Amino acid sequence: MDASDIEKDLAQIHYTEEQILGKLRELATRIEQDYEGKDLLIVGVLKGAVMVMADLARSFTRHVEMDWMAVSSYGSGTKSSGVVRILKDLDTDISNRHVLIVEDIIDTGLTLTWLVSNLQSRGPASVEICTAFRKPDAAAKMALPVKYVGFDLPDEFVVGYGLDYAEKYRNLRCVATLAPHVYS
Template identity: 90%
Template sequence: MDASDIEKDLSKIHYTEDQILAKLRELAGRIERDYEGKDLLMVGVLRGAVMVMADLARSFGRHVEMDWMAISSYGSGTKSSGVVRIQKDLDTDITNRHVLIVEDIIDTGLTLSWLVSNLESRKPASLELCTAFVKPDAAKMAVPVKYVGLELPDEFVVGYGLDYAEKYRNLRCVATLAPHVYS
């Protein structure tokens, strides 16, 4: 879906698909160099990371394994509920594995902090984080993210996997959702 298809729902486009893909290719290059000679398991956080994980993985010139977790703290609202629950756990044992958590966005850091703690308890060889987008002004908890993509303002954004009530994920850009949509 292009922004022109739903322009009345959007108040500002922050990044185009081309800008996002360029950043993901850059991140993939860094990750590939850092994990040279090591097997890498990428763990995508459903559902938002689907687009990011697919494009990131396709940017590699090597094999990577993928697994998925679904955790939730949002529901259909625009703010985090603060309560995290696992909806789908990993199928892969991550003990002694090099794990890279792939997220669509980090805003408050609360959900990701919980996830990091949960996965660290499973004794991986290494655990790093990669996010396509970050909202630095929304942070409530510092989370050490090694691979950071693009910065966004502390606004409600959609597209490229980011949703509002399960809509807008397939928008090819990232844009601020107009307040009339969710008020």
């Protein structure tokens, strides 16, 4: 879906598909250099990371193994419950493996902090984080370093490229601020 298909729903486009793909290629090059000669497992966090994970993986010039996790810290509302649940666990044993968590966005970083701790308890060789997007509060609140960051976003309600509102807008090819009339 292009922004022109739903332009009345969007307040501002922040990054186009071309900009995002270019940044993911840059990140893939850095990741390949950092993990040269190492067996790398990239772990996408469902559902949002699907688009980022697919395009990042296609940007590699080497073989890369992929797996998925789904975690939730939200109950039925829009506020975090503070309790993280694994909805879908890894199919891969990560003992002595180099693991790169791939996220669409880091907003507060609370769930991601829990996820890193959980994965580290499984005995991997390393655990690092790659995110396509990061909000300002995440950088300030997260105790964990994020090794690979694509773009910083304003503290606005953004959708597209995996980011959703009520399970809509994930397939938007750009990242844009959702117009307030859509969610208010």
